[in-house]
Amino acid sequence: MLYLVGLGLGDAKDITVKGLEVVRRCSRVYLEAYTSVLTVGKEALEEFYGRELILADRDLVELEAEEILKEADTSDVAFLVVGDPFGATTHSDLVLRAVHAGISYRVVHNASIMNAVGCCGLQLYSFGETVSIVFWDDDWKPESFYDKIKKNRSMGLHSLCLLDIKVKEQSIENLMRGRKVYEPPRFMSVSQAAGQLLEFTLPTRVVSTGLTEDTLCVGVARVGAEDQVIRTATLRQLGSCDLGPPLHSLVVTGRLHPLEVDMLRLSAAPDALAHLEVEDSSTS
Amino acid sequence: MLYLVGLGLGDAKDITVKGLEVVRRCSRVYLEAYTSVLTVGKEALEEFYGRELILADRDLVELEAEEILKEADTSDVAFLVVGDPFGATTHSDLVLRAVHAGISYRVVHNASIMNAVGCCGLQLYSFGETVSIVFWDDDWKPESFYDKIKKNRSMGLHSLCLLDIKVKEQSIENLMRGRKVYEPPRFMSVSQAAGQLLEFTLPTRVVSTGLTEDTLCVGVARVGAEDQVIRTATLRQLGSCDLGPPLHSLVVTGRLHPLEVDMLRLSAAPDALAHLEVEDSSTS
Incomplete structure:
Protein backbone atom coordinates (compact mmCIF):
# COMPACT_ATOMS: atom_id res chain seq x y z
CA MET A 1 0.00 0.00 0.00
CA SER A 112 -3.14 23.04 3.40
CA ILE A 113 -2.81 26.74 2.71
CA MET A 114 -5.77 26.33 0.34
CA ASN A 115 -8.12 26.03 3.33
CA ALA A 116 -6.05 27.28 6.28
CA VAL A 117 -5.85 30.75 4.74
CA GLY A 118 -9.37 31.18 6.11
CA CYS A 119 -7.67 32.08 9.41
CA CYS A 120 -7.15 35.61 8.08
CA GLY A 121 -10.89 36.16 8.38
CA LEU A 122 -11.87 36.07 4.71
CA GLN A 123 -14.55 33.53 3.82
CA LEU A 124 -13.29 30.60 1.75
CA TYR A 125 -16.62 30.75 -0.10
CA SER A 126 -15.59 34.09 -1.53
CA PHE A 127 -12.30 33.08 -3.10
CA GLY A 128 -11.94 32.73 -6.85
CA GLU A 129 -9.33 30.81 -8.77
CA THR A 130 -6.03 30.35 -6.94
CA VAL A 131 -3.09 32.26 -8.37
CA SER A 132 0.64 31.43 -8.52
CA ILE A 133 3.08 34.33 -8.50
CA VAL A 134 6.48 33.36 -9.88
CA PHE A 135 9.79 35.14 -9.44
CA TRP A 136 10.45 37.65 -12.18
CA ASP A 137 13.95 37.96 -13.52
CA ASP A 138 15.51 40.32 -16.05
CA ASP A 139 14.37 38.33 -19.04
CA TRP A 140 11.14 36.74 -17.93
CA LYS A 141 8.23 38.62 -16.38
CA PRO A 142 5.08 36.58 -16.92
CA GLU A 143 1.88 38.49 -16.19
CA SER A 144 -0.79 35.82 -16.26
CA PHE A 145 -1.22 35.93 -12.47
CA TYR A 146 -2.31 39.54 -12.77
CA ASP A 147 -5.07 38.65 -15.23
CA LYS A 148 -6.43 36.03 -12.84
CA ILE A 149 -6.45 38.49 -9.94
CA LYS A 150 -8.25 41.04 -12.10
CA LYS A 151 -10.81 38.46 -13.16
CA ASN A 152 -11.44 37.39 -9.56
CA ARG A 153 -11.77 41.00 -8.44
CA SER A 154 -14.19 41.83 -11.24
CA MET A 155 -16.48 39.18 -9.73
CA GLY A 156 -15.91 40.45 -6.18
CA LEU A 157 -13.82 37.40 -5.27
CA HIS A 158 -10.63 37.20 -3.22
CA SER A 159 -7.43 35.80 -4.74
CA LEU A 160 -5.12 33.48 -2.83
CA CYS A 161 -1.65 33.97 -4.30
CA LEU A 162 0.79 31.13 -3.73
CA LEU A 163 4.32 32.47 -3.86
CA ASP A 164 7.19 30.96 -5.79
CA ILE A 165 9.62 28.46 -4.27
CA LYS A 166 12.96 27.70 -5.88
CA VAL A 167 14.63 24.62 -4.44
CA LYS A 168 17.62 22.87 -6.01
CA GLU A 169 17.76 25.32 -8.90
CA GLN A 170 20.93 25.46 -10.99
CA SER A 171 22.46 28.63 -12.37
CA ILE A 172 22.50 28.82 -16.17
CA GLU A 173 26.26 28.45 -16.06
CA ASN A 174 26.19 25.34 -13.87
CA LEU A 175 23.35 23.91 -15.94
CA MET A 176 25.26 24.40 -19.20
CA ARG A 177 28.41 22.92 -17.77
CA GLY A 178 26.45 19.99 -16.39
CA ARG A 179 27.58 20.72 -12.85
CA LYS A 180 25.19 19.48 -10.20
CA VAL A 181 25.74 22.57 -8.07
CA TYR A 182 22.57 24.10 -6.72
CA GLU A 183 21.67 27.64 -5.75
CA PRO A 184 20.47 28.29 -2.19
CA PRO A 185 16.69 27.81 -1.87
CA ARG A 186 14.59 30.92 -2.45
CA PHE A 187 11.11 31.54 -1.11
CA MET A 188 9.18 34.54 -2.38
CA SER A 189 8.21 36.88 0.44
CA VAL A 190 5.01 38.87 0.70
CA SER A 191 6.95 42.08 0.11
CA GLN A 192 8.53 40.67 -3.07
CA ALA A 193 5.13 39.54 -4.35
CA ALA A 194 3.61 42.92 -3.48
CA GLY A 195 6.52 44.59 -5.26
CA GLN A 196 5.76 42.68 -8.46
CA LEU A 197 2.06 43.52 -8.18
CA LEU A 198 2.81 47.20 -7.58
CA GLU A 199 4.31 47.34 -11.07
CA PHE A 200 0.78 46.90 -12.40
CA THR A 201 -0.36 50.03 -10.57
CA LEU A 202 2.11 52.34 -12.30
CA PRO A 203 0.53 55.19 -14.30
CA THR A 204 2.02 53.75 -17.49
CA ARG A 205 -0.29 50.77 -17.13
CA VAL A 206 -3.86 50.62 -18.32
CA VAL A 207 -5.81 50.03 -15.15
CA SER A 208 -9.31 48.63 -15.49
CA THR A 209 -10.83 46.66 -12.64
CA GLY A 210 -7.26 46.28 -11.52
CA LEU A 211 -5.17 47.03 -8.55
CA THR A 212 -4.18 50.29 -6.96
CA GLU A 213 -1.59 50.99 -4.30
CA ASP A 214 -4.47 51.17 -1.83
CA THR A 215 -5.98 47.78 -2.64
CA LEU A 216 -6.44 45.91 0.61
CA CYS A 217 -4.37 42.75 0.85
CA VAL A 218 -3.48 40.23 3.52
CA GLY A 219 0.00 38.85 3.90
CA VAL A 220 0.32 35.61 5.84
CA ALA A 221 3.47 33.86 6.99
CA ARG A 222 4.01 30.46 8.57
CA VAL A 223 0.26 29.77 8.87
CA GLY A 224 -0.43 27.23 11.59
CA ALA A 225 2.92 27.69 13.35
CA GLU A 226 3.40 29.25 16.79
CA ASP A 227 4.89 32.37 15.23
CA GLN A 228 2.40 32.75 12.37
CA VAL A 229 1.88 36.30 11.14
CA ILE A 230 -1.25 37.75 9.54
CA ARG A 231 -0.89 41.30 8.25
CA THR A 232 -3.76 43.20 6.66
CA ALA A 233 -2.48 46.24 4.80
CA THR A 234 -2.60 48.08 1.52
CA LEU A 235 -0.58 46.71 -1.36
CA ARG A 236 1.87 49.61 -0.93
CA GLN A 237 2.32 48.88 2.78
CA LEU A 238 2.95 45.20 2.11
CA GLY A 239 5.60 46.18 -0.45
CA SER A 240 7.86 47.18 2.42
CA CYS A 241 6.85 44.73 5.16
CA ASP A 242 8.98 41.99 6.68
CA LEU A 243 6.94 38.98 7.79
CA GLY A 244 9.98 36.89 8.67
CA PRO A 245 10.99 33.40 7.52
CA PRO A 246 9.03 31.39 4.88
CA LEU A 247 6.48 30.30 3.80
CA HIS A 248 4.52 33.36 2.83
CA SER A 249 1.26 33.74 0.92
CA LEU A 250 -0.63 36.81 -0.21
CA VAL A 251 -4.34 37.41 -0.50
CA VAL A 252 -5.72 40.20 -2.69
CA THR A 253 -9.18 41.00 -1.40
CA GLY A 254 -12.32 41.29 -3.50
CA ARG A 255 -15.66 42.57 -2.22
CA LEU A 256 -15.74 42.45 1.56
CA HIS A 257 -18.56 41.36 3.83
CA PRO A 258 -18.85 43.42 7.04
CA LEU A 259 -17.95 40.36 9.13
CA GLU A 260 -14.81 39.96 7.02
CA VAL A 261 -13.91 43.59 7.65
CA ASP A 262 -14.30 43.05 11.39
CA MET A 263 -11.97 40.06 11.21
CA LEU A 264 -9.42 41.95 9.08
CA ARG A 265 -9.31 44.74 11.68
CA LEU A 266 -7.72 42.25 14.08
CA SER A 267 -4.60 42.15 11.91
CA ALA A 268 -4.73 45.53 10.19
CA ALA A 269 -1.82 47.94 9.86
CA PRO A 270 -2.54 51.58 10.80
CA ASP A 271 -4.54 53.33 8.08
CA ALA A 272 -4.83 50.13 6.06
CA LEU A 273 -8.61 50.30 6.09
CA ALA A 274 -8.78 54.05 5.53
CA HIS A 275 -9.60 53.80 1.83
CA LEU A 276 -12.02 50.99 2.25
CA GLU A 277 -15.58 51.46 1.18
CA VAL A 278 -17.80 48.84 2.71
CA GLU A 279 -21.35 48.59 3.86
CA ASP A 280 -21.84 49.70 7.43
CA SER A 281 -21.20 46.85 9.80
CA SER A 282 -23.57 46.50 12.71
CA THR A 283 -21.02 44.53 14.68
CA SER A 284 -18.10 46.94 14.45
CA MET B 1 -7.24 30.85 25.75
CA SER B 112 -11.68 20.31 5.19
CA ILE B 113 -13.68 19.34 2.14
CA MET B 114 -12.45 22.61 0.59
CA ASN B 115 -9.00 21.09 0.11
CA ALA B 116 -9.54 17.34 0.57
CA VAL B 117 -11.80 17.24 -2.49
CA GLY B 118 -8.54 17.24 -4.46
CA CYS B 119 -8.49 13.47 -3.81
CA CYS B 120 -10.89 13.04 -6.72
CA GLY B 121 -8.06 13.97 -9.06
CA LEU B 122 -9.13 17.46 -10.07
CA GLN B 123 -6.57 20.20 -9.43
CA LEU B 124 -7.51 22.60 -6.65
CA TYR B 125 -5.95 25.36 -8.77
CA SER B 126 -8.73 24.89 -11.30
CA PHE B 127 -11.70 25.36 -9.01
CA GLY B 128 -13.76 28.53 -9.10
CA GLU B 129 -16.05 29.91 -6.45
CA THR B 130 -17.48 27.30 -4.09
CA VAL B 131 -21.21 26.68 -4.41
CA SER B 132 -23.83 25.72 -1.83
CA ILE B 133 -26.81 23.69 -3.01
CA VAL B 134 -29.80 23.95 -0.69
CA PHE B 135 -32.80 21.65 -0.41
CA TRP B 136 -35.65 22.76 -2.62
CA ASP B 137 -39.15 22.47 -1.28
CA ASP B 138 -42.53 23.10 -2.87
CA ASP B 139 -42.43 26.83 -2.25
CA TRP B 140 -38.77 27.71 -2.40
CA LYS B 141 -36.44 26.76 -5.24
CA PRO B 142 -33.51 29.18 -5.22
CA GLU B 143 -31.38 29.02 -8.36
CA SER B 144 -28.34 31.11 -7.47
CA PHE B 145 -26.13 28.02 -7.18
CA TYR B 146 -26.79 27.29 -10.84
CA ASP B 147 -25.58 30.75 -11.89
CA LYS B 148 -22.32 30.24 -10.00
CA ILE B 149 -21.74 26.86 -11.64
CA LYS B 150 -22.43 28.37 -15.05
CA LYS B 151 -20.01 31.22 -14.36
CA ASN B 152 -17.29 28.83 -13.21
CA ARG B 153 -17.81 26.61 -16.25
CA SER B 154 -17.68 29.56 -18.63
CA MET B 155 -14.15 30.17 -17.33
CA GLY B 156 -13.26 26.48 -17.56
CA LEU B 157 -13.24 26.09 -13.77
CA HIS B 158 -14.58 23.25 -11.64
CA SER B 159 -17.31 23.87 -9.05
CA LEU B 160 -17.24 22.29 -5.61
CA CYS B 161 -20.86 22.05 -4.48
CA LEU B 162 -21.40 21.75 -0.74
CA LEU B 163 -24.69 20.02 -0.08
CA ASP B 164 -27.33 21.16 2.37
CA ILE B 165 -27.51 19.93 5.95
CA LYS B 166 -30.63 20.34 8.07
CA VAL B 167 -30.03 19.67 11.73
CA LYS B 168 -32.47 20.56 14.52
CA GLU B 169 -34.99 21.99 12.09
CA GLN B 170 -38.57 22.50 13.29
CA SER B 171 -41.63 21.88 11.19
CA ILE B 172 -43.70 25.00 10.47
CA GLU B 173 -46.39 23.64 12.76
CA ASN B 174 -44.03 23.02 15.67
CA LEU B 175 -42.36 26.39 15.10
CA MET B 176 -45.71 28.20 15.20
CA ARG B 177 -46.83 26.37 18.29
CA GLY B 178 -43.51 27.07 19.97
CA ARG B 179 -42.83 23.37 20.45
CA LYS B 180 -39.13 22.52 20.65
CA VAL B 181 -39.65 19.34 18.66
CA TYR B 182 -37.09 18.81 15.93
CA GLU B 183 -37.24 16.97 12.63
CA PRO B 184 -34.74 14.17 12.00
CA PRO B 185 -31.49 15.51 10.52
CA ARG B 186 -31.33 15.58 6.72
CA PHE B 187 -28.18 15.52 4.62
CA MET B 188 -28.47 16.16 0.90
CA SER B 189 -27.15 13.25 -1.13
CA VAL B 190 -25.28 13.45 -4.41
CA SER B 191 -28.28 12.00 -6.21
CA GLN B 192 -30.59 14.63 -4.71
CA ALA B 193 -28.21 17.41 -5.71
CA ALA B 194 -27.86 15.95 -9.20
CA GLY B 195 -31.65 15.72 -9.40
CA GLN B 196 -32.00 19.43 -8.69
CA LEU B 197 -29.30 20.26 -11.24
CA LEU B 198 -30.96 18.05 -13.87
CA GLU B 199 -33.96 20.38 -13.76
CA PHE B 200 -31.75 22.99 -15.41
CA THR B 201 -31.09 20.68 -18.35
CA LEU B 202 -34.76 20.32 -19.30
CA PRO B 203 -35.63 21.51 -22.83
CA THR B 204 -37.87 24.19 -21.35
CA ARG B 205 -34.78 25.91 -19.95
CA VAL B 206 -32.58 28.26 -21.86
CA VAL B 207 -29.21 26.56 -21.87
CA SER B 208 -26.15 28.71 -22.52
CA THR B 209 -22.77 27.63 -21.19
CA GLY B 210 -24.83 25.50 -18.90
CA LEU B 211 -25.22 21.92 -17.97
CA THR B 212 -26.38 18.97 -19.96
CA GLU B 213 -27.28 15.48 -18.82
CA ASP B 214 -23.85 14.40 -20.05
CA THR B 215 -21.83 16.95 -18.10
CA LEU B 216 -19.11 15.09 -16.26
CA CYS B 217 -19.41 15.34 -12.48
CA VAL B 218 -17.78 13.72 -9.48
CA GLY B 219 -19.77 12.65 -6.46
CA VAL B 220 -17.81 12.14 -3.25
CA ALA B 221 -19.00 10.65 0.02
CA ARG B 222 -17.32 10.43 3.43
CA VAL B 223 -14.03 11.83 2.13
CA GLY B 224 -11.15 10.77 4.35
CA ALA B 225 -13.02 7.86 5.94
CA GLU B 226 -12.21 4.18 5.41
CA ASP B 227 -15.32 3.75 3.29
CA GLN B 228 -15.01 6.92 1.24
CA VAL B 229 -16.54 6.81 -2.21
CA ILE B 230 -15.49 8.76 -5.29
CA ARG B 231 -17.76 8.35 -8.31
CA THR B 232 -17.07 10.04 -11.62
CA ALA B 233 -20.15 9.97 -13.82
CA THR B 234 -22.43 12.06 -15.96
CA LEU B 235 -24.95 14.27 -14.22
CA ARG B 236 -27.69 11.89 -15.35
CA GLN B 237 -25.89 8.86 -13.93
CA LEU B 238 -25.35 10.60 -10.59
CA GLY B 239 -29.04 11.38 -10.45
CA SER B 240 -29.72 7.74 -9.70
CA CYS B 241 -26.62 6.74 -7.71
CA ASP B 242 -26.45 5.74 -4.07
CA LEU B 243 -23.19 6.71 -2.39
CA GLY B 244 -24.30 5.64 1.08
CA PRO B 245 -24.37 7.57 4.36
CA PRO B 246 -23.46 11.30 4.63
CA LEU B 247 -21.62 13.58 4.07
CA HIS B 248 -21.75 13.96 0.32
CA SER B 249 -20.36 16.65 -1.97
CA LEU B 250 -20.63 17.12 -5.70
CA VAL B 251 -18.11 18.53 -8.17
CA VAL B 252 -19.22 19.81 -11.57
CA THR B 253 -16.18 19.72 -13.82
CA GLY B 254 -14.94 22.55 -16.00
CA ARG B 255 -12.20 22.22 -18.60
CA LEU B 256 -10.16 19.10 -17.95
CA HIS B 257 -6.41 18.66 -18.12
CA PRO B 258 -5.29 15.27 -19.50
CA LEU B 259 -3.78 14.36 -16.11
CA GLU B 260 -7.13 15.12 -14.49
CA VAL B 261 -8.87 12.85 -17.00
CA ASP B 262 -6.44 10.05 -16.15
CA MET B 263 -7.22 10.48 -12.46
CA LEU B 264 -10.99 10.59 -13.09
CA ARG B 265 -10.78 7.29 -14.99
CA LEU B 266 -9.86 5.62 -11.68
CA SER B 267 -13.35 6.34 -10.34
CA ALA B 268 -15.39 6.52 -13.54
CA ALA B 269 -18.70 4.78 -14.11
CA PRO B 270 -19.00 2.86 -17.41
CA ASP B 271 -19.51 5.22 -20.35
CA ALA B 272 -19.14 8.28 -18.12
CA LEU B 273 -16.27 9.60 -20.19
CA ALA B 274 -17.82 8.69 -23.53
CA HIS B 275 -18.99 12.22 -24.30
CA LEU B 276 -15.83 13.82 -23.11
CA GLU B 277 -13.82 15.90 -25.51
CA VAL B 278 -10.33 16.42 -24.20
CA GLU B 279 -6.91 16.87 -25.64
CA ASP B 280 -5.10 13.61 -26.25
CA SER B 281 -3.31 12.47 -23.15
CA SER B 282 0.12 11.01 -23.63
CA THR B 283 -0.11 9.11 -20.37
CA SER B 284 -3.42 7.35 -20.95
Missing part, protein backbone atom coordinates in the same frame (compact mmCIF):
# COMPACT_ATOMS: atom_id res chain seq x y z
CA LEU A 2 1.19 3.51 -0.83
CA TYR A 3 0.12 6.04 1.79
CA LEU A 4 0.11 9.72 0.88
CA VAL A 5 0.19 11.51 4.21
CA GLY A 6 -0.38 15.23 4.68
CA LEU A 7 1.78 16.84 7.37
CA GLY A 8 -0.20 20.04 7.77
CA LEU A 9 1.47 23.41 7.92
CA GLY A 10 3.28 24.14 11.15
CA ASP A 11 5.58 21.67 12.86
CA ALA A 12 5.97 17.96 13.63
CA LYS A 13 2.83 17.80 15.79
CA ASP A 14 0.55 18.92 12.96
CA ILE A 15 0.44 15.38 11.59
CA THR A 16 -2.83 13.60 12.37
CA VAL A 17 -2.96 10.68 14.79
CA LYS A 18 -3.89 8.47 11.83
CA GLY A 19 -0.97 9.80 9.83
CA LEU A 20 1.47 9.21 12.67
CA GLU A 21 0.32 5.60 13.00
CA VAL A 22 0.93 5.12 9.29
CA VAL A 23 4.41 6.65 9.45
CA ARG A 24 5.38 4.44 12.35
CA ARG A 25 4.33 1.21 10.69
CA CYS A 26 5.53 1.71 7.11
CA SER A 27 8.68 0.02 5.92
CA ARG A 28 9.97 3.12 4.11
CA VAL A 29 9.00 6.76 4.64
CA TYR A 30 9.72 9.47 2.05
CA LEU A 31 9.53 13.20 2.72
CA GLU A 32 8.62 15.32 -0.29
CA ALA A 33 10.95 18.27 0.02
CA TYR A 34 10.56 20.54 -2.98
CA THR A 35 7.11 22.10 -3.06
CA SER A 36 6.74 23.42 0.49
CA VAL A 37 8.43 23.55 3.88
CA LEU A 38 7.45 23.26 7.51
CA THR A 39 8.93 25.53 10.17
CA VAL A 40 10.98 22.56 11.36
CA GLY A 41 13.49 20.49 9.44
CA LYS A 42 13.83 16.80 8.61
CA GLU A 43 15.69 16.03 11.84
CA ALA A 44 12.91 17.40 14.05
CA LEU A 45 10.37 15.31 12.14
CA GLU A 46 12.51 12.18 12.41
CA GLU A 47 12.88 12.65 16.14
CA PHE A 48 9.15 13.16 16.72
CA TYR A 49 8.02 10.38 14.38
CA GLY A 50 10.73 8.01 15.61
CA ARG A 51 11.50 7.12 11.99
CA GLU A 52 14.23 7.75 9.48
CA LEU A 53 12.97 9.82 6.55
CA ILE A 54 14.22 9.59 2.97
CA LEU A 55 14.30 13.01 1.29
CA ALA A 56 12.43 12.93 -2.00
CA ASP A 57 13.45 15.71 -4.34
CA ARG A 58 11.78 16.50 -7.65
CA ASP A 59 14.11 14.22 -9.62
CA LEU A 60 13.31 11.23 -7.43
CA VAL A 61 9.55 11.76 -7.58
CA GLU A 62 9.31 12.61 -11.26
CA LEU A 63 12.09 10.54 -12.78
CA GLU A 64 12.63 7.66 -10.40
CA ALA A 65 9.16 7.04 -9.01
CA GLU A 66 9.64 3.27 -9.33
CA GLU A 67 12.23 3.59 -6.56
CA ILE A 68 9.55 4.99 -4.24
CA LEU A 69 7.01 2.35 -5.30
CA LYS A 70 9.42 -0.59 -4.98
CA GLU A 71 7.78 -3.43 -3.04
CA ALA A 72 4.80 -1.22 -2.16
CA ASP A 73 2.59 -4.06 -3.43
CA THR A 74 3.75 -6.31 -0.60
CA SER A 75 4.72 -3.80 2.09
CA ASP A 76 3.62 -0.33 3.20
CA VAL A 77 5.37 2.81 1.95
CA ALA A 78 4.57 6.33 3.12
CA PHE A 79 5.04 9.49 1.09
CA LEU A 80 4.85 12.58 3.29
CA VAL A 81 3.76 15.90 1.88
CA VAL A 82 3.69 19.28 3.65
CA GLY A 83 0.08 20.47 3.74
CA ASP A 84 -2.32 18.07 2.03
CA PRO A 85 -1.21 15.49 -0.56
CA PHE A 86 -3.75 16.94 -3.00
CA GLY A 87 -3.37 20.53 -1.89
CA ALA A 88 -1.52 23.17 -3.85
CA THR A 89 0.66 20.59 -5.55
CA THR A 90 -0.96 17.36 -6.50
CA HIS A 91 0.86 14.12 -6.68
CA SER A 92 -1.46 12.62 -9.25
CA ASP A 93 1.44 11.30 -11.28
CA LEU A 94 2.73 9.17 -8.41
CA VAL A 95 -0.78 7.91 -7.70
CA LEU A 96 -1.31 6.93 -11.33
CA ARG A 97 2.01 5.10 -11.47
CA ALA A 98 1.06 3.19 -8.34
CA VAL A 99 -2.37 2.21 -9.64
CA HIS A 100 -0.97 1.11 -13.00
CA ALA A 101 1.58 -1.03 -11.16
CA GLY A 102 -1.24 -2.71 -9.22
CA ILE A 103 -0.42 -0.95 -5.97
CA SER A 104 -3.28 0.33 -3.80
CA TYR A 105 -3.06 3.79 -2.30
CA ARG A 106 -4.68 5.65 0.53
CA VAL A 107 -4.65 9.34 1.44
CA VAL A 108 -4.38 10.80 4.94
CA HIS A 109 -5.56 14.37 4.55
CA ASN A 110 -4.43 17.44 6.42
CA ALA A 111 -4.70 21.21 6.31
CA LEU B 2 -9.89 29.76 23.25
CA TYR B 3 -8.68 26.98 20.98
CA LEU B 4 -10.52 26.33 17.73
CA VAL B 5 -9.55 22.81 16.77
CA GLY B 6 -10.26 21.20 13.42
CA LEU B 7 -11.15 17.51 13.59
CA GLY B 8 -10.60 16.68 9.93
CA LEU B 9 -13.07 14.63 7.96
CA GLY B 10 -13.09 10.95 8.78
CA ASP B 11 -13.06 9.58 12.31
CA ALA B 12 -11.59 10.21 15.76
CA LYS B 13 -8.00 9.63 14.61
CA ASP B 14 -8.11 12.44 12.07
CA ILE B 15 -7.40 14.99 14.78
CA THR B 16 -3.80 16.25 14.73
CA VAL B 17 -1.36 15.38 17.50
CA LYS B 18 -1.33 19.07 18.44
CA GLY B 19 -5.13 19.15 18.50
CA LEU B 20 -5.32 16.06 20.69
CA GLU B 21 -2.91 17.59 23.21
CA VAL B 22 -5.11 20.69 23.35
CA VAL B 23 -8.29 18.66 23.85
CA ARG B 24 -6.72 16.69 26.67
CA ARG B 25 -5.56 19.74 28.62
CA CYS B 26 -8.52 22.12 28.23
CA SER B 27 -10.93 22.58 31.10
CA ARG B 28 -14.01 22.46 28.84
CA VAL B 29 -14.35 20.97 25.37
CA TYR B 30 -17.25 21.85 23.04
CA LEU B 31 -18.16 19.92 19.90
CA GLU B 32 -19.77 22.01 17.18
CA ALA B 33 -22.53 19.75 15.92
CA TYR B 34 -24.60 21.54 13.34
CA THR B 35 -22.56 22.30 10.23
CA SER B 36 -20.97 18.93 9.50
CA VAL B 37 -20.58 15.38 10.77
CA LEU B 38 -17.85 12.79 11.08
CA THR B 39 -18.49 9.13 10.35
CA VAL B 40 -18.35 8.50 14.09
CA GLY B 41 -20.49 9.98 16.84
CA LYS B 42 -19.80 11.95 20.00
CA GLU B 43 -19.30 8.84 22.09
CA ALA B 44 -16.51 7.49 19.87
CA LEU B 45 -14.76 10.84 20.02
CA GLU B 46 -15.11 11.01 23.81
CA GLU B 47 -13.65 7.55 24.18
CA PHE B 48 -10.67 8.24 21.94
CA TYR B 49 -9.97 11.72 23.34
CA GLY B 50 -10.54 10.58 26.92
CA ARG B 51 -12.65 13.68 27.50
CA GLU B 52 -16.29 14.53 27.96
CA LEU B 53 -17.59 16.70 25.11
CA ILE B 54 -20.30 19.34 25.39
CA LEU B 55 -22.50 19.42 22.29
CA ALA B 56 -22.71 22.93 20.87
CA ASP B 57 -25.73 23.46 18.66
CA ARG B 58 -26.43 26.57 16.65
CA ASP B 59 -28.38 28.23 19.45
CA LEU B 60 -25.53 27.83 21.90
CA VAL B 61 -22.90 29.16 19.50
CA GLU B 62 -24.92 32.03 18.09
CA LEU B 63 -27.06 33.07 21.04
CA GLU B 64 -25.18 31.97 24.12
CA ALA B 65 -21.55 32.32 23.08
CA GLU B 66 -20.69 33.85 26.45
CA GLU B 67 -21.39 30.42 27.95
CA ILE B 68 -18.63 28.94 25.75
CA LEU B 69 -16.23 31.81 26.51
CA LYS B 70 -16.85 31.75 30.29
CA GLU B 71 -13.51 31.82 32.15
CA ALA B 72 -11.59 31.36 28.89
CA ASP B 73 -9.47 34.33 29.95
CA THR B 74 -8.07 32.38 32.89
CA SER B 75 -8.38 28.78 31.67
CA ASP B 76 -8.28 26.92 28.37
CA VAL B 77 -11.45 26.12 26.43
CA ALA B 78 -11.54 24.08 23.22
CA PHE B 79 -14.13 24.40 20.47
CA LEU B 80 -14.01 21.43 18.11
CA VAL B 81 -15.13 21.75 14.52
CA VAL B 82 -15.44 18.99 11.92
CA GLY B 83 -13.05 19.82 9.08
CA ASP B 84 -11.16 23.07 9.61
CA PRO B 85 -12.39 25.83 11.96
CA PHE B 86 -12.23 28.28 9.05
CA GLY B 87 -13.30 25.83 6.39
CA ALA B 88 -16.71 25.79 4.80
CA THR B 89 -18.32 27.41 7.81
CA THR B 90 -16.34 30.07 9.56
CA HIS B 91 -16.61 30.75 13.20
CA SER B 92 -15.59 34.39 12.87
CA ASP B 93 -18.36 35.50 15.16
CA LEU B 94 -17.09 33.41 18.08
CA VAL B 95 -13.54 34.61 17.45
CA LEU B 96 -14.62 38.26 17.44
CA ARG B 97 -16.57 37.84 20.66
CA ALA B 98 -13.53 36.28 22.28
CA VAL B 99 -11.17 39.03 21.13
CA HIS B 100 -13.56 41.77 22.26
CA ALA B 101 -13.79 40.08 25.66
CA GLY B 102 -9.99 40.15 25.94
CA ILE B 103 -9.63 36.41 25.37
CA SER B 104 -6.79 35.17 23.16
CA TYR B 105 -7.48 32.49 20.61
CA ARG B 106 -5.48 29.99 18.63
CA VAL B 107 -6.40 27.80 15.69
CA VAL B 108 -5.37 24.17 15.14
CA HIS B 109 -5.98 23.58 11.46
CA ASN B 110 -7.05 20.40 9.73
CA ALA B 111 -8.31 19.15 6.40
